[in-house]
Amino acid sequence: YRDNTRLVFIDTDFRTLRLRANDSSGREHVLTVKLKTKHPTEAPECAADVPVPLVFHWTPQTTLAQLHSQFLQLVESLREFWDVLDEIDQKTWVLEPEKPCRSDAMRRIAIGNNASIKVEVDPRHPKMLPECCLLGADFVFFLVFLCRNPECSVLLNLRDVLEIQFPSPATHEKSSLSVECGICYSFRLDSGIPDQVCNDPRCGQPFHQDCLYQWLRALPSTRQSFNTIFGECPYCSKPITVKMAVQK
Amino acid sequence: MQRISRLKRELQMLSTEPPPGITCWQTEDNVNELRAQIVGGSGTPYESGIFSLEIKIPERYPFEPPNIRFITPIYHPNIDNCGRICLDALKLPPKGAWKPSLNISTVLTSIQLLMAEPNPDDPLMADISSEFKYNKQLFSEKAKKWTLEHAVHKSKVITPHCTAARVSRSTLASEANTHTHPVA
Numbered sequence A: 001y002r003d004n005t006r007l008v009f010i011d012t013d014f015r016t017l018r019l020r021a022n023d024s025s026g027r028e029h030v031l032t033v034k035l036k037t038k039h040p041t042e043a044p045e046c047a048a049d050v051p052v053p054l055v056f057h058w059t060p061q062t063t064l065a066q067l068h069s070q071f072l073q074l075v076e077s078l079r080e081f082w083d084v085l086d087e088i089d090q091k092t093w094v095l096e097p098e099k100p101c102r103s104d105a106m107r108r109i110a111i112g113n114n115a116s117i118k119v120e121v122d123p124r125h126p127k128m129l130p131e132c133c134l135l136g137a138d139f140v141f142f143l144v145f146l147c148r149n150p151e152c153s154v155l156l157n158l159r160d161v162l163e164i165q166f167p168s169p170a171t172h173e174k175s176s177l178s179v180e181c182g183i184c185y186s187f188r189l190d191s192g193i194p195d196q197v198c199n200d201p202r203c204g205q206p207f208h209q210d211c212l213y214q215w216l217r218a219l220p221s222t223r224q225s226f227n228t229i230f231g232e233c234p235y236c237s238k239p240i241t242v243k244m245a246v247q248k
Numbered sequence B: 001m002q003r004i005s006r007l008k009r010e011l012q013m014l015s016t017e018p019p020p021g022i023t024c025w026q027t028e029d030n031v032n033e034l035r036a037q038i039v040g041g042s043g044t045p046y047e048s049g050i051f052s053l054e055i056k057i058p059e060r061y062p063f064e065p066p067n068i069r070f071i072t073p074i075y076h077p078n079i080d081n082c083g084r085i086c087l088d089a090l091k092l093p094p095k096g097a098w099k100p101s102l103n104i105s106t107v108l109t110s111i112q113l114l115m116a117e118p119n120p121d122d123p124l125m126a127d128i129s130s131e132f133k134y135n136k137q138l139f140s141e142k143a144k145k146w147t148l149e150h151a152v153h154k155s156k157v158i159t160p161h162c163t164a165a166r167v168s169r170s171t172l173a174s175e176a177n178t179h180t181h182p183v184a
Helices: A066-078 A078-093 A153-161 A209-217 B001-014 B104-116 B126-134 B134-151 B158-171
Strands: A007-010 A016-022 A026-032 A045-048 A092-098 A105-111 A115-120 A129-135 A223-225 A227-232 A239-243 B022-026 B033-037 B050-056 B067-070
Touching: A016 A066, A045 A066, A066 A078, A066 B001, A078 A105, A078 A153, A115 A153, A115 B050, A209 A227, A209 A239, B001 B104, B022 B104, B033 B104, B050 B104, B050 B134, B067 B104, B126 B134
Parallel strands: none
Antiparallel strands: A007 A016, A016 A026, A026 A045, A092 A105, A105 A115, A115 A129, A223 A227, A227 A239, B022 B033, B033 B050, B050 B067
8 A cells, every 4th residue: 555646645544544536637646544442343434525425435445545546436436527627617607615625526616797607416326417506687687408419518508598708717817707796795704605686787786695684674665474574675666575594 | 804904094085185174183082083173164054163073993894884973063953962973974774874885975965965955854953953954044043053063163162051052952851961071
C-alpha cells in the first residue's frame, strides 16, 4: 500500500488512510478509510466527496488495493456527471451552492433579469433530462424538455430548449446577477439567497423568503391560507405570496 | 439580522450618493442613531436654513419605520414643538404607509418635500395649520423668523421666551417640557 500515487495520507496510528483516485477527466478524488479495531473482519469506514452513497464490497480477504480499485471504478462511473457540472461551473454564473463540492448535484444558474434556473443532475444518468425549476419574474415551475438531444451536454440542451445564452464569467459581472433582496439589501442572508420574486414583470423585485415573510406577517391586511401568506409586494403593491417560514 | 445589512448598505449609499440638499451620517457614540441635515428649499420660508434631525433605528428595522424628529425648531403645520413629524411614511400600516421599499434616504426626501409643501389637512399644530390655510403671509413671516432664529446661525442659543411661547400654544404641552430642543 506504499504506492505514493494512491496513498496520500496515513495517520500515526496507521488507522486512517487517504487514498487518491483520478478519473479519466483528470479530476482528483480522495477516499478516507478508517480501519476498525476488528479489521479486516469488520469493514473499514469509508468517506468521500461523491453524490452517491459509498457502498463497497468487503470481505475479510479484501485488500486495500482492491478497495481502492472499487473507488476508482466508482469515480469513473461518475466521470460524466462531473463533466456536466464542471461545464456548468465554468461557463455560467452559479448562484447556489456558493462553493459547490463534488457531491453537490444541484446548481442554480443565473439567467439574468432576476431569473435563474435550478438544475438537479442525476449522478447516475447525468445526460438525462435533469430536474429543472425556473425561478424569477413571470416564470412558473416547469419541467419541459421537448427537443433535447441526448448527445449534447445538459448546458447545451438548456441553451437550446430555453433559447437563451447563459450569462457567463466571460460576459457578465457576478454582481449584476446576484441581485440583492429588496428588504435587507443583501444577497446572502444566513446562507439564503433572494429566491422570492415579485411576479409582476415590471417589478420583478427579489426578496429573501424570511424577509418577505417577516414583513407580510406583521401587516393587518395580510391573509393566510394553510402555510401560504397572501399580501402585497412592498415595491409595486401587486399581490404576492410567500410560504411560511420553516420553524427552526 | 436584516437590520445590520440594511444599515450598512444605506449608510454607504447615503455617503456616496446622498439626495440633493440632504446629508446623513452615523453618530459616533450610538450605532442605533443617525443624524441628518436638510437644507431649507429655495422659495420656501425655510430657505437658507439648515435643519438638523435625529434618526433612531428601531430593533425591527426595516420592518418598522425609522424614528425621525427635528432637532432644530421649525415652524410648520405638520411638525410639533418636540420636532415630531406627521408623515404617513413614518408610521406602520394601517395608519401609515411605511414599507421596507422605503429607506432613510427616501424618507428624508419626503420630509424635505413636506417642508416645501405642508399638509394643512392633517395638522399636528392646529394653530399653525389654520394660519397656513387662512393667513399664508403671516405664516410665512413667522416661519422665516423661526428659520432665521434657529436654523441659520447654528451657534445661536435658543431663547427661553421663545420656547415658552411655543409650549403654551402646544397641544402637547406636557410632553414638551421633557423634550426641550437641544440646540447648541
